[in-house]
Amino acid sequence: MSLALIVALPFLGALLPGLMIRAGRNAAATTTGAVTAVAFLLLLSHAPAVLRGEVVQTRIDWLPALGLNATFFLDGLGLLFAGLILGIGLLIILYARFYLAKSDPMGQFYTYLLLFQGAMVGIVLSDNILLLLIFWELTSLSSFLLIGYWKHLPEGRQGARMALAVTGGGGLAMIAGMLILGNIVGSYDLTVILANKDLIQASPLYLPALILILLGAFTKSAQFPFHFWLPHAMAAPTPVSAYLHSATMVKAGLFLMARMWPVLSGTPEWFWIVSTAGLVTMVMAAKIAFFKDDLKALLAFSTVSHLGLITMLLGFGTRAAATVAVFHIINHATFKAALFMSAGIVDHEAHIRDLRRLGGLRRLMPITFGIVVLASLSMAGIPPLNGFLSKELMLEEAAHTAWITPWAMGLLATIGAAFSVAYSFRFLAHGFLGPVRDDYPHKPHDPGFGLWAAPALLAALVVLIGLVPMASAAWLVDAAAGAVTGEPVAVKITHWHGLEAPALWMSLAAVGGGLFMLGLYPRLRTLWDWAPRPEAKRIFDGIVEPLAALARSVTEGLHNGSFGRALMLAVLAIAGAALWAFSGGTHLAGTRALLPLDPIATVCWAVMVIAALATPFLHHSRITALILTGVAGLLIAPLFMLFSAPDLALTQVSVEVVTILLMLLALHFLPKETPAESPLPRRLRDAGIAGIAGLGIGTLAYLMMTRAPAFEPISHFHLAQSKPGAGGTNAVNTIIVDFRGYDTYGEIIVLGIAALVIYALSETLLRNPTVTRLLASRPRERESGDRHPMMLVVSTRLLLPMAMMVGVFIYLRGHNMPGGGFVAGLVFAIAYLMQYMASGYHWSHARQRYDHHVLIGWGALIATLSGVGAWFFGLPFLTSGFEYVHLWPLEEFELATAAIYDLGVFLCVLGAILLTLASLSRLALRTGERANTRAYDTEGTN
Amino acid sequence: MEALLATTIGVLAAVGIYLALRQRTFPVILGLTFLSYAVNLFLFSSGRLTLNAAPIIGEPSPYADPLPQALVLTAIVISFGMTAVVMIMAIGGYLSAGHDRIDLDARDDGEAGQ
Structure with a gap:
């Protein structure tokens, strides 16, 4: 463990100088020095054993199947280099404290320095070549930051770029070489590789591997013809030059050659x-x-x-x-x-x-x-x-x-x-x-x-x-x-x-x-000045600039700022690739028995296809387009219902309602018409592309549905374990809250973040004076006589408790029957939204006791805590437990931690939707809409 | 019935891509909505179609494949989040730029650089 700690210390410590700089430059320098000193002392504690000829090892298996393990070892060579890195590092930290000017951001400097130090120590202590490669590239990146530390100096920036291009490029070559080496030996462990000299040198791939690895070493250690970057890197502050460019980083190439010496040399x-x-x-x-x-x-x-x-x-x-x-x-x-x-x-x-x-x-x-x-x-x-x-x-x-x-x-x-x-x-x-x-x-x-x-x-x-x-x-x-x-x-x-x-x-x-x-x-100098010599920087620029221009022309050719063009190219590329893959094989007709046509489904299908196909023709009126979209979306729900997915049907209906409401609200701020500006050829071209893509996806779906899966579905496990393992009979819900709880966790977090992004964006818009002026000066549109009709207000008020009861019901039954936190959250959100629609944002908001942010926060917190709870029983994160309880006079019921988790999902969904719509409503207030204080309009009458 | 769902997916995708190729934000967002309908249905169809076989344990077997259903359920909710974010971006773009054209042109770049 302690070897891993030596490597980890500088990385962890890198967080400190940036914070400690608030307490002054001495504090930052002392903290940095202390971190390095602790790592150095840990290293020295291993020195006696290493000098006796022992090899200290630390092994943390991460992905053994891929050969990816965090393994470290310390032998004499590692001790020498790690000692140089940490020992000279200490001196550099002291020196830099007095060298840097008051105007230089010292916290940043020490952070970069520690990152670099950690990466260097990582290189010399790694026992896994994949790990070594990661540290190797990290030194290139952190040295880029250090060389370009004086951002105001153009030489510094150019030098940093050149160093990164040369050493980073060499590093890429080395990755290839190391992978070849690992393949020859069959292990990525350095200690195993070092024991297989004959195997490696007999391999026909020895020479390519050698050249690729040497490319990495030569670029890093500035060997001819890659030496030119080092003098340009001297634009860095002197502590960096002393540390990176004399004592440590440039010696990484030497270290690697010395490390691989037993297996690569002698030929x-x-x-x-x-x-x-x-x-x-x-x-x-x-x-x-x-x-x-x-x-x-x-x-x-x-x-x-x-x-x-x-x-x-x-x-x-x-x-x-x-x-x-x-x-x-x-x-x-x-x-x-x-x-x-x-x-x-x-x-x-x-x-x-x-x-x-x-x-x-x-x-x-x-x-x-x-x-x-x-x-x-x-x-x-x-x-x-x-x-x-x-x-x-x-x-x-x-x-x-x-x-x-x-x-x-x-x-x-x-x-x-x-x-x-x-x-x-x-x-x-x-x-x-x-x-x-x-x-x-x-x-x-x-x-x-x-x-x-x-x-x-x-x-x-x-x-x-x-x-x-x-x-x-x-x-x-x-x-x-x-x-x-x-x-x-x-x-x-x-x-x-x-x-x-x-x-x-x-x-x-x-x-x-x-x-x-x-x-x-003096005489030699005259001769030197007179003699022509190649200027490395000019050659480098001569190579790099055409490449950069080529890259730029490709990028701009593909993506010139036109969204439609990028999308068109992407669709055509995908369709082309699919066609190419499809034409490469032989195809038999599907053998799976087809389902008979159902009359209700056929009606749904016909209406949906008509609505969808009408949208491109009628989309210039945006309200019409939105209604057609809603029709198509809602009619998906009966299809889900028919094909044995009641959970999806519930979700689709409720999400569709919320989405259409959102878009209606958004349309308030946008033009109501889309101008007809595409000429006919362009529309035909787009229709052609869309047709090709639709045909492709439809055919693919048909071919997939008419044959049995190529592999046995893994859901047999979920079906079999749903009741005994997760304690619920609704397999879809148990997958969401239990088997794949981690996925759901990520998704509710994403949903919460999306809502916060919307809130932040609307805040930015509200703070922007041009935007608010634009909003306020928008032409008023014809409004209906009563904005908050009494009928609507009364009926939504009556519906609120009932809708909530339905929501609670759906939440509670979710584990065993169709329903669950997602749907319950949507139902609750719709119940609230109806109040907003009926009585306006201002009135509803004044009666709301909790902020929407808080709901999202509680949701994420509850979901996390229900997952963390498993730790106290020695189980992995998000392991659920359940118990059947018998409480007179109720029937036997079940208590499951998954229900707590589902509560978190519920709160996140509810909070996210409400926050989104509240953000839009706040914008609407700026359009000159008057805030109402009463539940319904009486303006018409008095 | 399989052909029915396949044509639905194809039509929804085609309409989605056609609308996404328009030059104003609102139709593009509607296009993305259509496209996500198509993608959700496609994902769902990978579990194959079954009638009267909701994956609720206790009812007589066989059961529909619950895994694509669970994936699509979360996908539906996430598509809502995505639509909402894109929508507020469209509003912001329209209010800041004064138009709702979706393509950048050289003039816009110049303004952004100022």
Whole structure:
């Protein structure tokens, strides 16, 4: 459970900063930090076991049949990554508290940050690849929010879009690859997949799966040719760059390659694709970084380069190289995050971060300078810092790896390292050394402790790991590398490998070459500026914009704002698909015995068909059209009655009455005529389309009814269990309130929401001055002499108690005979509506003790409580119970919780209908209709 | 009798689609009402037609299939909710725009963008 809790904590905690920000920025930051700290401590509580070589697992089965389970596991690799994510996360939270300006919405920032953190922890702890994929896409989404956090900056928005397009697209490819992998193995559990190396590598689908998965990893980790998004993502606030783009998210791709290393690596395909991509990325990005003037751009390309380095090491496919890769992941996270934060400090203090305009910060910002010296020397690979240790090991591995020729890999790695030295020293020299300048937009000085504490801690780690690697980091490397390679690893990290080690000479060459290049910087820069080079953003836009234009033209072609056009295309598409499916098979005549023609049904049918067919011809008079609709609708009820559905007949009649009343009321606000504006060809075309669709549906219904069901209906169960299981003899009602109670629950909620939407919309209309003016100035129509005729008032008054009694009767008998909460609610609603019609809204409303909203609320509450009640008996939600009671002098009767549930249904239906009509009536008051205070009109007489 | 119900469904659907293809809100809403009649009947017919076999336990078997009936019962009530929402939207649209045409044209988009 606790592993799931580590993943869940950041997600749950994401709710807090948005609330706590009301208590101030410190409160928001402290809460966020506390959430992360708790997750971190939970993780650490597992560390001893993991370092002993155990694997901690948590398993929550959700849909085992689909292989969808919430399973988590923690091994050395997971511990390393989760530790980085949560540990550096803590530092970032501290840093961001002091970095963000007063005008930035900090609560939002921390919420996004925690969402991202949760998604990252989810990736590294998932034991189910489907779950991993979900977290993977979540990191793309949450990083989109973080990169675009400064919404006012166009670069931020563009960078966020680009990052989402590239990493999200790669993620889609990875989903396909992972599904192939799961299919080969027959399980989506990572632990099972990792144990099936031979099966996977022997499969003909190995290469496609590998390429698809690598697409996901390369896009996420910004490997060539997908590296271009990362520098553009630097428009994000610096805490985001330090967290996502150096320490965590970009390493997700590396994590995945390390995770899948046991089953995917060791083949020539893996070696060539991965090590080549890594090598090219490392050298190319290091070269670009050297020529970047923006501090963050330089660091971004340097990050791309270092990610390439780690990718290359993983690509070698040897255990030693994989171990070095793990070690460099740790080192890179420490020095690069420190450098990003320092760059942020410079930006924060001097308000610029252009190397051409910086210089001499050594004296102005001594503390920052100290941090930068340590971190950038480590990045350059200068002994005894930690970057040196892993770079030496990397060069050693490269020297022993043949790529095209035996020496090419070593040479290129050395060149990459030389550029790395060059840009690290350029960062240091052009930014901090040299004479003090006085043309800064803002006089820089060291920031407060809060801002430099986090990078200083990381710089201390850089030194610590550099000086005593065996004590400070080797155990973690052993555990993580052991998890990657699947075999125990005992790494030896030393500063001195002896004179015969090629790494020593390569390293010296790299430092010398790097310093030499820095010396030649002005001339190299002229050459660089002169040479043409592809602009990644332009290429990206060149690909994306035509695609977007294509998508837009398709969308607008299908949906150009014309409802009729969209509907016509939909109807034709459905009819076409149905025809295609129908013509693909053979068809025999139905064998089911047909029912004989019934005279009453035939009369109903004839009247209904005539009414329906007359509607298109007569619909220009809207009242006529409404009456014809009502005729057709009401005549459906006898058909239901005839075909053994008394419940439906009752419902149809009552709903039809309510619907027609509603439409009549609505017609009060709308024009009474529909102008004849369609030319004849258009009407013929529409009639043709409608005819095709009607013919299709009718034929389909006929064919269906004339043959027996293809599968045995499941309702045998409902019929058999209705009495013993649910305690009612009306199978339709027991299905509604018991067997499928959950569906009904959703439906009454939807109905309630619909009524509230109507209320809200009418409120908005009432508040809109144009609308109310329009309503008030509508031409008065001829009104009848007495709006509230006495005859109507008296008869409805008399009918009210009787109608209610009928409603109660229908409700009570519903469980055993036709009826139930739905119908009872409708009957009650009609009884009330009659009062409204007879005496007007105002008069009736004044006599009503409860609001309609309250009825809906009580209905939903009662239905919920009757469902929750089952929990107290250890039963699932909405399990019903019943008991037969004998109470003298009554006959034996039944008490069922389903009846309480049905009461909730009843109240919801009643409240929804009344609220709807009340909303319309309130609008009507604005049309200049006078509110009546008396039950019936006496205007005519006095 | 099956042919009778099938033609009913076909006619109701055709009338519904024809009205839904009109250009004013009110006939479109009536069209949707007709269409929901047709759909409800179609759903109902999937339980096949039976006479004098209401699914009330205790009366002599056989019983009509209760499941489509239960589905259609809730569908009828939900169609009412849908019609009501669309209706208030139509009223709002008419009162705000001054006409009840259903298609957006370029001019309307321009107004919405202001």
